[in-house]
Amino acid sequence: MIRLENVSKTFTLHNQNSAVIQVMQGASFTVTAGECVALTGNSGAGKSTLMRMIYGNYLAASGAIWIGDTDVAKAQPREIIALRRETLGYVSQFLRVVPRVATVDVVAEPLLMTGTPFETAHAKARDLLTRLNIPQTLWDLSPMTFSGGEQQRVNIARGFVRDYPALLLDEPTASLDATNRETVLTLIEEAKTRGTAIVGIFHDHPARERVADREIDVSQFSPKQVA
Amino acid sequence: MTNPLFSVRDVAKYYGGRIGCADVSFDLYPGEVMGIVGESGSGKSTLLNCLAGHLTPDAGQILFDTRTGGVRDTREMSEPERRMLSRTDWAFVHQHARDGLRMSVSAGGNVGERLMAVGARRYDTIRAQAIDWLGRVEIDESRIDDRPTAFSGGMQQRLQIARNLVTGPRLVFMDEPTGGLDVSVQARLLDLLRSLVREMGLSAIIVTHDLAVVRLLADRLMVMKSGYVVEAGLTDQVLDDPQHAYTQLLVSSVLQV
Known part of the structure; x- marks a missing residue:
């Protein structure tokens, strides 16, 4: 479902003497349907960079990133938008929403975008918010004023509201208490059973042990330092 | 494709x-x-x-x-x-609502004018559509006969959007x-x-x-x-x-x- 071939990444900092930083080369791996792969490596090894490249948020310098039959590294903006709408979900660490929009609408939006009827979409959104222990009194408020943990759970609800064939998870259990962590891990297991291919970053060791089928140490893709 | x-x-x-x-x-x-x-x-x-x-x-x-x-x-x-x-x-939403509105015509008239330009003639349907669109841009129906000069900047901008979108542009x-x-x-x-x-x-x-x-x-x-x-x-x-x-x-x- 997800296949990386020889992906590399450079950052060119034009306003800092045009410094070129090579951060990744030769990244290749495959994630099949129903499989969860955990990216590991020290802070700064490039886990988030790699995940952002898979999502199309960062531009790969070379190589191919296949999600189904779309190569994210070369796709047109509208192809990536269609891919994100239909196929590729992403739970980031930060919630980014339009001010003033109610939490339940934020969660239901990915379903509404793909033509799910309003009532069905909202029922699914309410169900997920309940499972993630967001008090019903907050559903009609904008999540911008919520606590960090609540925002993270709204983000997770939004990411799991649709059954994406491929899913990226950036620290989904960070800043969650034991009960909610358990719910999130169950959601991940359910997605795997449905056949979702998952790439995740988990600093939470026991969580990684439980849901990940395989680990990929990203530091192996670091360019060899020339002394 | x-x-x-x-x-x-x-x-x-x-x-x-x-x-x-x-x-x-x-x-x-x-x-x-x-x-x-x-x-x-x-x-x-x-x-x-x-x-x-x-x-x-x-x-x-x-x-x-x-x-x-x-x-x-x-x-x-x-x-x-x-x-x-x-x-x-086509529709064009100007930065300054005054450039896109007719300031001497009522809010309803501003919306209705574009409909009339494409051939709408029945007063009651034009007014009904104007009311519908004012509602969509969150302007109270009771303001339909007020001129945009009596509106705040944000309301003027929303009225301009209603005027532009009423004909269903692409x-x-x-x-x-x-x-x-x-x-x-x-x-x-x-x-x-x-x-x-x-x-x-x-x-x-x-x-x-x-x-x-x-x-x-x-x-x-x-x-x-x-x-x-x-x-x-x-x-x-x-x-x-x-x-x-x-x-x-x-x-x-x-x-x-």
Whole structure:
């Protein structure tokens, strides 16, 4: 479902003497349907960079990133938008929403975008918010004023509201208490059973042990330092 | 595969020896929202006015997939054809609502006028549609007979949007639609624009200098400097991983709140 071939990444900092930083080369791996792969490596090894490249948020310098039959590294903006709408979900660490929009609408939006009827979409959104222990009194408020943990759970609800064939998870259990962590891990297991291919970053060791089928140490893709 | 709704090829506009904009080409597909950003003087408003037919470009093609006549170069249309297009399939939302509204005519009249321009004649249906649209842009029905001069800036801007969208256009040009409004009003307008774009399947081209606005509204982005497009791509990719020196400077200059 997800296949990386020889992906590399450079950052060119034009306003800092045009410094070129090579951060990744030769990244290749495959994630099949129903499989969860955990990216590991020290802070700064490039886990988030790699995940952002898979999502199309960062531009790969070379190589191919296949999600189904779309190569994210070369796709047109509208192809990536269609891919994100239909196929590729992403739970980031930060919630980014339009001010003033109610939490339940934020969660239901990915379903509404793909033509799910309003009532069905909202029922699914309410169900997920309940499972993630967001008090019903907050559903009609904008999540911008919520606590960090609540925002993270709204983000997770939004990411799991649709059954994406491929899913990226950036620290989904960070800043969650034991009960909610358990719910999130169950959601991940359910997605795997449905056949979702998952790439995740988990600093939470026991969580990684439980849901990940395989680990990929990203530091192996670091360019060899020339002394 | 669907065809582009709007195709722009090598459009250029010169002011004497100075470049307004040059070498601009892109395709816009149905339902796509494109942002154009750049500092003042970068040519973004010149470009928008060329695209919308307010200025005559010195070179290039501006192709629109019309409802009845297939793909047409809008530069080669007759003046009546272009006028018809600009009040049916096209809409233009000005930065200053006063430029897009008739200030001496009531709110309902402002909305109804565009309907009459495309042939609506029954007073009761025109008024009913005007009421419906005022509701959609969150203006109370009781204000229908007030003139826009009695409205706040945010209300004027929402009225301008209602006036523009009532005829069900397929392509909307917006010039700094949230400029000059205070932030709480901006947020409300952004939410409104986003839901209208989604419900009506509109294509839109939005010129702004506000990067936060394009992040929320635009699927893709063009960055302009000195009349040229220096970078284009998916909105979040251009903002989070800018490739061109100017875009990097632009993104890193934004104040964090």
